[in-house]
Amino acid sequence: xxxxxxxxxxxxxxxxxxxxxxxxxxxxxxxxxxxxxxxxxxxxxxxxxxxxxxxxxxxxxxxxxxxxxxxxxxxxxxxxxxxxxxxxxxxxxxxxxxxxxxxxxxxxxxxxxxx
Amino acid sequence: xxxxxxxxxxxxxxxxxxxxxxxxxxxxxxxxxxxxxxxxxxxxxxxxxxxxxxxxxxxxxxxxxxxxxxxxxxxxxxxxxxxxxxxxxxxxxxxxxxxxxxxxxxxxxxxxxxxx
Numbered sequence: 581x582x583x584x585x586x587x588x589x590x591x592x593x594x595x596x597x598x599x600x601x602x603x604x605x606x607x608x609x610x611x612x613x614x615x616x617x618x619x620x621x622x623x624x625x626x627x628x629x630x631x632x633x634x635x636x637x638x639x640x641x642x643x644x645x646x647x648x649x650x651x652x653x654x655x656x657x658x659x660x661x662x663x664x665x666x667x668x669x670x671x672x673x674x675x676x677x678x679x680x681x682x683x684x685x686x687x688x689x690x691x692x693x694x695x
Numbered sequence: 696x697x698x699x700x701x702x703x704x705x706x707x708x709x710x711x712x713x714x715x716x717x718x719x720x721x722x723x724x725x726x727x728x729x730x731x732x733x734x735x736x737x738x739x740x741x742x743x744x745x746x747x748x749x750x751x752x753x754x755x756x757x758x759x760x761x762x763x764x765x766x767x768x769x770x771x772x773x774x775x776x777x778x779x780x781x782x783x784x785x786x787x788x789x790x791x792x793x794x795x796x797x798x799x800x801x802x803x804x805x806x807x808x809x810x811x
Binding site for chain 1: 728730735736737738739740743753783785787799800802803804805
């Protein structure tokens with residue numbers, strides 16, 4: 581079974597600084613998708629960024645980028661120029677590239693932004 | 696924008712009660728999911744459904760059942776609520792997998808259920 585591990589239960593960063601959230605996963609598959617979801621205090625889960633495993637180029641969405649290391653099974657999220665609105669729980673998730681396979685989530689990292 | 700609506704934001708029930716959590720989506724999505732969120736455990740899948748009247752067990756189905764009589768509605772049922780089912784419940788929907796297209800999950804705002 582696939583597992584997703586987020587080893588940092590909590591992180592904090594000064595406003596305008598850069599922070600990296602780590603995620604590792606375990607799979608025997610070669611084709612899959614990886615995601616980062618954000619859950620602010622409003623509880624609405626929002627997709628931040630996704631990465632297809634077959635793509636070598638790291639995904640980027642504005643201030644959010646990933647460092648995808650397929651061989652190491654690592655998928656970290658970098659947030660640049662952190663803003664107060666970035667404060668949230670961040671979940672890493674994995675999905676096989678097959679059929680209607682479910683998402684497997686990590687345990688989450690709570691990010692605090694220090695003004 | 697896709698809207699996934701969960702009928703209750705907060706719910707308090709007594710042990711042994713039958714509890715219904717309702718979820719409605721307005722984008723004609725085939726896939727619907729129920730997750731449970733607990734601190735330190737992340738999101739765990741309870742049940743999911745690919746289509747009307749279809750259901751599949753997730754990772755933690757014990758103590759739960761589901762109903763999908765209409766495409767837009769997916770109900771989670773706690774047959775006899777217990778205190779260990781106190782949790783946050785999140786509903787989500789998505790388009791089905793087709794070829795290389797991968798639809799992300801769209802979530803509701805969650806129902807925080809307390810069983811006393």
